[in-house]
Amino acid sequence: MDESARAAAAAMDAADPLADRRALFRLPEDVVYLDGNSLGALPLAAERRIAEAVSGEWGESLIRSWNAHGWLDLPARTGDRIARLIGAAPGSTLCCDSTSINIFKLLAAALAMRPGRDVILSERGNFPTDLHVAEGLLGLIGRGRLHLVARADIAGALGPEVAVAMLTQVDYRSGCRLDLDETTRAVHDAGAVMLWDLAHSAGAFRVDLATSRAEFAVGCGYKYLNGGPGAPAFAYVRPDLADDVAPALSGWMGHAAPFDFEPGYRPAPGVDRLRVGTPPILSMTALHAALEAFEGVDMAQVEAKGRALVDFFIAEVERLAPPGALSLVSPRDGARRGPQAAFATPNGYAVMQTLIADGVIGDFRAPDILRFGFAPLYTRFVDAAQAAALLADILATGRWDRPGNHVRAAVT
Amino acid sequence: MDESARAAAAAMDAADPLADRRALFRLPEDVVYLDGNSLGALPLAAERRIAEAVSGEWGESLIRSWNAHGWLDLPARTGDRIARLIGAAPGSTLCCDSTSINIFKLLAAALAMRPGRDVILSERGNFPTDLHVAEGLLGLIGRGRLHLVARADIAGALGPEVAVAMLTQVDYRSGCRLDLDETTRAVHDAGAVMLWDLAHSAGAFRVDLATSRAEFAVGCGYKYLNGGPGAPAFAYVRPDLADDVAPALSGWMGHAAPFDFEPGYRPAPGVDRLRVGTPPILSMTALHAALEAFEGVDMAQVEAKGRALVDFFIAEVERLAPPGALSLVSPRDGARRGPQAAFATPNGYAVMQTLIADGVIGDFRAPDILRFGFAPLYTRFVDAAQAAALLADILATGRWDRPGNHVRAAVT
Structure with missing residues (x-):
């Protein structure tokens, strides 16, 4: 990830009025979790x-x-x-x-x-x-x-x-x-x-x-x-x-x-x-x-953050990925979208497995869709930047095309 | 509780092939729990x-x-x-x-x-x-x-x-x-x-x-x-x-x-x-x-113990309670019964509330039924003896008839 993207993401996180919410969740250190639209992360209060x-x-x-x-x-x-x-x-x-x-x-x-x-x-x-x-x-x-x-x-x-x-x-x-x-x-x-x-x-x-x-x-x-x-x-x-x-x-x-x-x-x-x-x-x-x-959260702020996260992620992916490697499936207009981004790409299943193996958890939906969810309460802009950079790198290097990496993913 | 009943109960517990199962559960110290037919006790493995x-x-x-x-x-x-x-x-x-x-x-x-x-x-x-x-x-x-x-x-x-x-x-x-x-x-x-x-x-x-x-x-x-x-x-x-x-x-x-x-x-x-x-x-x-x-438990042993517990409880209640104070609703024949004993008694609701306040938890079913469940895995004969003695004492002293003790019990 280049320094300017990281700095931009960090600045957005610093300005995020919901930034304090992340501390209410237990999230594994070594993972960027972009699958909260399938299974939300563990709140410490629930534990x-x-x-x-x-x-x-x-x-x-x-x-x-x-x-x-x-x-x-x-x-x-x-x-x-x-x-x-x-x-x-x-x-x-x-x-x-x-x-x-x-x-x-x-x-x-x-x-x-x-x-x-x-x-x-x-x-x-x-x-x-x-x-x-x-x-x-x-x-x-x-x-x-x-x-x-x-x-x-x-x-x-x-x-x-x-x-x-x-x-x-x-x-x-x-x-x-x-x-x-x-x-x-x-x-x-x-x-x-x-x-x-x-x-x-x-x-x-x-x-x-x-x-x-x-x-x-x-x-x-x-x-x-x-x-x-x-x-x-x-x-x-x-x-x-x-x-x-x-x-x-x-x-x-x-x-x-x-x-x-x-x-x-x-x-x-x-x-x-x-x-x-x-x-x-x-x-x-x-x-x-x-x-x-x-509690105490304004859902309009949740919506605004989700939209900004996905806008930023889409922009980063499109900026960094090899031309033609993937195409946006989600609406570009944030008002017509939930807080998720879906891209179609050939070999989507193997690409997602490689992403997961490398610590970015999204999911795959047949036939060729990479799906990334940005739960606004605990997802950071630096997560979006890191995921976009990794995805682009996997597509650029073609290293999704390695054997033994095809464990079947499960559950919406 | 008289000494002979306690001794008889203790002897049956000592001979119980399922006695070791009780240690697999967390049971509160100060309670005789006879409501496992409504909500079973907490197994340590589940916790x-x-x-x-x-x-x-x-x-x-x-x-x-x-x-x-x-x-x-x-x-x-x-x-x-x-x-x-x-x-x-x-x-x-x-x-x-x-x-x-x-x-x-x-x-x-x-x-x-x-x-x-x-x-x-x-x-x-x-x-x-x-x-x-x-x-x-x-x-x-x-x-x-x-x-x-x-x-x-x-x-x-x-x-x-x-x-x-x-x-x-x-x-x-x-x-x-x-x-x-x-x-x-x-x-x-x-x-x-x-x-x-x-x-x-x-x-x-x-x-x-x-x-x-x-x-x-x-x-x-x-x-x-x-x-x-x-x-x-x-x-x-x-x-x-x-x-x-x-x-x-x-x-x-x-x-x-x-x-x-x-x-x-x-x-x-x-x-x-x-x-x-x-x-x-x-x-x-x-x-x-x-x-x-x-695991490893023979359900025939579970059945035999449940029957013996209820037989013993019924016998103790009928031996100790004032004549005419209650009547058995459950079948006397253990083969025609689940591991529970039900007695009808006037003022059953207040009697059960008093039992619960005194640490024996059974439940009440309208119009007049005291219900006691004997979950065979964790209930002891000494529990049955203690519950029978307490029930008889409450009926004999009439102390169920005190105010402020009528919190509505819930759930089958």
């Missing part, structure tokens, strides 16, 4: 709290912890911490289950709200689990169909038969971001229900969910929210609808009076009815604590 | 492993842990440890989601196997979540009905319209246990599918699931398996059926090739197709490690 929850709460208080340590309302309390980050009102967001399961719940609710319509509209390039869940639900109820279009064709596909549009705001490969308000408005104008997947949005940039008037949203706890591997997900229901949603996945924790052990189901008021079984308290405790890293 | 998984795996290896630390197949590896405890073949049992969610998956699969029948038969006294889930599923698919009968009337209710019998082997209040073979045979003779809920069976006594030929089973990770609060549950599919089950909850982790990111769903071979979203690795790691406490 500390989970140890307390295991030894102190489970070990010492045992069953009494459900009340004594607030396990019972942990899903609501964690949901409230997430709500602030996505522009949602307290009480509108619940932490529960996985993103996939939550999509199932809310897709079923959306279809029930539009009995005369039977199409679920989505993108062909949506993250597969969203599509798989829709397919399973339609198969189960024995009616309706999933209509998949390219991102550019969504607006044109909104017709009177569309019950619900299920869209992921940020494309998991390219980082391309849909405008929340504009898209929701188009969906509403067509009379359909809006279900957002905010997996790559929550904690990544400013989201004003309430303003958009979208009916439903889900999202992921283990990406930018840093809740740990397989952290529970979240589900949002627009408050005016929450008491009318009939849960398709109705379990005792979503009952109005779970400890009265009634044989008949009566949904709890509001979004609590989306609870199903007993929540994974240890994993949820990690997420709840992880969210402390966002 | 150790979860710290490693947080700091070493998540913190240091980050995303690489999916391969490097076996997160990807943790559901299958955990399922295999559970399989041994329930008499199931390796590869037949998956650790995933919650018991409620797993009931949904397998009820949907069962209904699909009997297209000409539309009744789900269950018990009126079943644990409510099982019934709620069935109600939600039937509402979603818009056909079928849930037929609820008393336990004694199950056999008589098995008719040609019953698609599936969904039964919990051990009643969560009384501990009354159904015979797995006999019940499954009756259900099969009526042409229906058998779905067992083994929430209060797995890890509690010997279960021979494969021998019973039941099609499906689910169970809980946080009771006798000691996986921690809200630990993931398990699902079993009889191996000859596993490749034919069409998952209603179809998510990317149950896809045949999850990392190929195909838009269309193709189920994974076998029980892996019951995976949905990304599993809660931290909670599942705790369960996986907790199961080490069963």
